Amino acid sequence: MTDTTAAAPQGLRIGSAPDSWGVWFPDHPRQTPxxxxxxxxxxxxxxxxxxxPYGYLPTDPERLRDELGKRDLELSAGTVFTGFHKGQDEWQRAWDQAVRVAGLASAMGAEHIVVIPDLWRSDETGEALEARTLTDEQWDRLAAGHDRLGKALLEEFGVHQQFHSHADSHIGTYREVERLLETTDPRYLNLCLDTGHFAYYGGDNLKMIKAHPDRIGYLHLKQIDPEYRFEVLKNDIAFADCAGEVMIEPPNGVPDFAPIIEAVSAIDPQTFAIVEQDMPGVDIEIPLGIATRTRRHIFGCTPLTRVR
Structure with a gap:
């Protein structure tokens, strides 16, 4: 396969993330330094x-800028975690994170904050912490909280909130994601469409892109093992316990990247498409090979991709 890294400039900007190196925590002895x-x-x-995770990379902007610059790297986004459905007290927790993460991200020139909702199941023990579905009242609180957060992020830091649906969270299926879009303001919330997490619950990525082209603000590229996914769901295996197996190295899973990249490129070629393969606890010798092969696959499957 030809490595076409000098692909067409109108294509999506392809990147990667610490998650593709197995990094889930600011500090952990088994993680890649x-x-x-x-x-x-x-x-x-x-x-x-x-x-x-905030605190994994240097949090001083000057130091981070220096470390990225000498490796010819740039920052596309940071990440914040929220639980607005739980009540008013969740605002301060979210905003405390946002001040740190968005402050650093915007200082580095990034324009996006990926927002991940709290899971209904513990990612440490696998026990259920809440009901799996939200009440109408909880939906109202969740939507209002995200509108407030997105408005504040934009006004205070000039960054855009990109909501990331997630396995073992309350927002995972096609209908749940669509309900979120219907109850939030497009000025303040759009989607970080994670191709793997959306497919985890059977979501059709292309259908979502075509139905809501104006709400696709950011992409996470990953694939799932389509057969093992059903074993996970049937046996109620916690996502944290199966992430490294159900999220599989491309191109061995679904969905296909090329049609998704091409559909989003036709909407906005400035969109970021960040490879984010969940591999918690992975041997630190493994990620570099997977990341390299994945980049080659992506640039080989469609010309609508670019490094910068």
Missing amino acids: WERFLDEVAEAGYHWIELG
Whole structure:
């Protein structure tokens, strides 16, 4: 396969993230050290990266700018976690994160914050913490909270809220994601459409893109094992316990990347498409090879891709 990294400039900007190196926490003895991650993501051929868990990469803007600059890397987004359906007290928790994450991201020139909702199941023990579905009142609180957060992020930091549906969260299926879009303001909330997490619950990525082209603000590229997914769902296996197996190295899973990249490129070629393969606890010798092969696959499957 030809490595066409000098692809058409109208294509999506392809990047990667600490998650593709197994990084889920600011600090963990089994994780890839941050210096090695930066070295390897550059070696794999990426230019754009995400911040990852706040505190994993240096939080001083000048130091982070220096570390990225000497490896020819730039920041596309940071990540914040929310639980607005739980009540008014959740605002301060979300905003405290946003001040740190959005402050650093915007100082680095990033224009997006990926927002992930709290899981209904513990990612440490697998026990159910809440009901799996929201009441109408909880839906109202969730939508209002995200509109408020998105407005504040835009006005205070000039960054855009991109909502990330997630396995084991209350917003996962096609109908749940669509309900979120119907009850929120497009000025303040759009989607980080994670191709793997959306497909995890049977969501059709292309259908969502075609139905709501104006709400696709950001992409996470990943694939799932279509057969193992059903074993996971049938046996009620916690996502944290199966993430490294159900999220599979491309192109061995679904969905196909090319049609998704091409559909989003036709909407807005400035969109970021960040490879984010969930691999918690992975042997630190493994991610570089997967990241390199994944980049080659993406650039080989469609010309509507670019490094910068």
